[in-house]
Amino acid sequence: MSDAKLTPMMQQYFEVKRGLPRDTLLLFRLGDFFELFFDDAVTASRLLGLTLTKRQDAPMAGLPAHACDNYVSKLLAAGRKVAICDQAEPARAGKLVRRQLTRILSPGTTLAANQLDAVRNHYLAAVRLDQQGLHAAWLDLSTGEFRIASDAHIANLLPVLTALDPAELLVVEGERERWAAAPHEQTAVHALHAFGAERLVSELPGYHFDTATGAKTVLDTLGVLNLQGFGLVHTHPALGPAGALVYYATENLCAKPENLRGLQEYRSARTLLLDPATLRNLEIFSSSRGSREGSLLHALNRTATASGARLLERWLAAPTLDLPEIQRRQSLVGVLLAQPMRLAEVHELLGAVRDIPRILGRLQNRLRNPRELGGVRDTLAQIPDLRAALVGFGADAPLATVAGRLHELPALRQLLATALADDLPNDLADGQYIRTGHDAELDRLRSLTTDNKTWLSDLERAEQVRTGIRSLKVRFTNNFGYYIEITKANLHLVPADYIRRQTTVGGERYVTEALKQKEKEIFHAEENAQARELELFNALVAAVLDESVALAQSADTLAELDVLAGWALLAREWNYACPILDNGETLEIAEGRHPVVEQVLRSPAATLARGTSAAFVPNDTLLACDDAQIMLLTGPNMAGKSTYIRQVALITLMAQVGCWVPAKSCRIGLVDRIFSRVGASDDLARGNSTFMVEMNETANILNNTTDRSLIIL
Secondary structure, three states, rough: OOOOHHOOHHHHHHHHHOOOOOOOOEEEEOOOEEEHHHHHHHHHHHHHOOOOOOEEEEEEEEEEHHHHHHHHHHHHHHEEEEEEEEHHHHHHEEEOOOOOEEEEEEEOOOOOOOHHHOOOOOEEEEEEEOEEEEEEEEEEEEOOOOEEEEEEEEEHHHHHHHHOOOEEEEEEOHHHHHHHOOOOOOOOOHHHHHHOOOEEEEEOOOHHHHHHHHHHHHHHHOOOOOOOHHHHOOOOHHHHHHHHHHHHHHHHHOOOOOOOOEEEEEHHHOOOOOOHHHHOOOOOOOOOOOOOOOOHHHHHHHOOOOOHHHHHHHHHHHEEHHHHHHHHHHHHHHHHHHHHHHHHHHHHHOOOOOOOOHHHHHOOOOOOOOOHHHHHHHHHHHHHHHHHHHHOOOOOHHHHHHHHHOOOOOOHHHHHHHEEOOOOOOHHHHOOEOOOOOOOHHHHHHHHHHHHHHHHHHHHHHHHHHHHOOOEEEEEEEEOOOEEEEEEEHHHHHOEEEEEEEOOOOOOEEHHHHHHHHHHHHHHHHHHHHHHHHHHHHHHHHHHHHHHHHHHHHHHHHHHHHHHHHHHHHHHHHHHHEEEEEEEOOEEEEEEOOOHHHHHOOOOHHHHOOOOOOOOOOOOEEEEOOOOOOOOOOOOOOOOOOHHHHHHHHHHHHHHOOOOEOOOEEEEEOOOOOEEEOOOEEEHOOOHHHHHHHHHHHHHHHHHHOOOOOEOO
């Protein structure tokens, strides 16, 4: 269709549509609805169950603006990208409303609370493979976490990317085809291709992954002159993928992401590595059925906050090899465990803490509503009591140091407590989120509105008496404004000063000069009150963002405290022991138990099925590099062999994230990698039999093991 044949509104539509990435669905705001046209309408009607209609032979489908977030969530879950084109000004009669693209939503760049899993990290990742190795960057836009990594060996970096499980992956155009065409012996490249095949992939031109361009983009976004403060050089090859991430996020947000505080480098040499097969075989993040329940993550999670649950997931994705840090976490768990009453108090207080990292992320990126500020208010209200509870463990206890990292921010806490109403709406348009008494001007404008509406109620009673029409009503509609409604049976009683405005099925609608004048006063007062309330809200947002660094530091501390307090509760409930970690080459476990199976055996469902709860039979383990380096375990099917060997690996993993373990006692020399080859499965889609899968996984172990690796086979 040529522009000459299009209406001005459709010309506006196509101007936006032409600038969007391919296969992006455009939601175009028309009044109280978002409309989709042409192929977008056909696709959306199928995915969302919308009614498909036509206008001038053009397919179209609409959805209510107030329910837009719910529909967008379904489209994102289906792996689609969605562009929002909203009205940039109020509608005026006879004038084309100006519209503009406000953001593009993709599975990796969404920020809305109802489009994210609160307890899961939500990453957008970018990778580039060249002769120097694999270069990667990942970003959680909802919290501002931003990391880069580069390694000459794909097998060193792919495990952490797999554990992070990004919602969306950015690659250079044509890159996936090159991975798929790699020679058969390049198993690591094929593993990278398999990783990309399991998630949504977006392709960008190669120049977006250029190192120099990426470095400049990152510097501009972080607002720094160099990267030395982050321990990085400008020639770091992973800055190319980092720049691609920032470019993509900026394009989708239609603005520079404002919540990126820094850039950290991930180094595989500093973490315990678990390859994709091991993550799957040990059921670290999901069970064999694909659910969180039955996984190690689920068994270790006693957190009270969403940010704590996400930190636990990050710790398990990249267990540290920093022995002092592991011992610090163990010590804090021990201090919390030693005073159960105070531990219960801390856990209860944490339950009232809100998701500050994601709240700040939305506020900084222009997604703002009153409840976000309410979350900051509620969290700040808990911090004085939390500090007092932590200091109560003892002035010399390490928890006193944790308390020192919590910022009370009394001025901001008082401001939010006095300014915000108790019950907050989720939409600014609903109003009434600023507390009465906070601002004299707002109170004055609200009183005008209240007085005017009282005047309308008095008018209705007075006109009923004057006309003798007891059914007379003064009503309001958005399209018509205020009017007097008279039924057909009473039209003969209408006074001469009534001005007829509209005929309805049941009667007539009238106005008077006094009513028209009062309508102007009401609208003027309501508009002024809304404008003043919004002005006050924006001032509160600015006050919160002024303290964003301190709030973020407190949020990080609260998340860590939440994980450790949860582990203390877990240790108390299941009688866990503090493992001894050192740089030795011995792994010794006395009366160890499988952490997941033990909980399943005593779960209500298992108890109901058996009629009684079952106890896990503990087992000992002794392995040493200079003596019993290999344990060969034999026995019939269903004897518990795979449970036992998994138990050893899981206890080792738990110990190296700082958690106490299900054993009577435990001593472990630091392990740099855990490999597993357990069970039988094929991969026929890629032409691999069960035997070939086993051989590939075993070859991966033999090619990448070190003298500090733990292997279960």
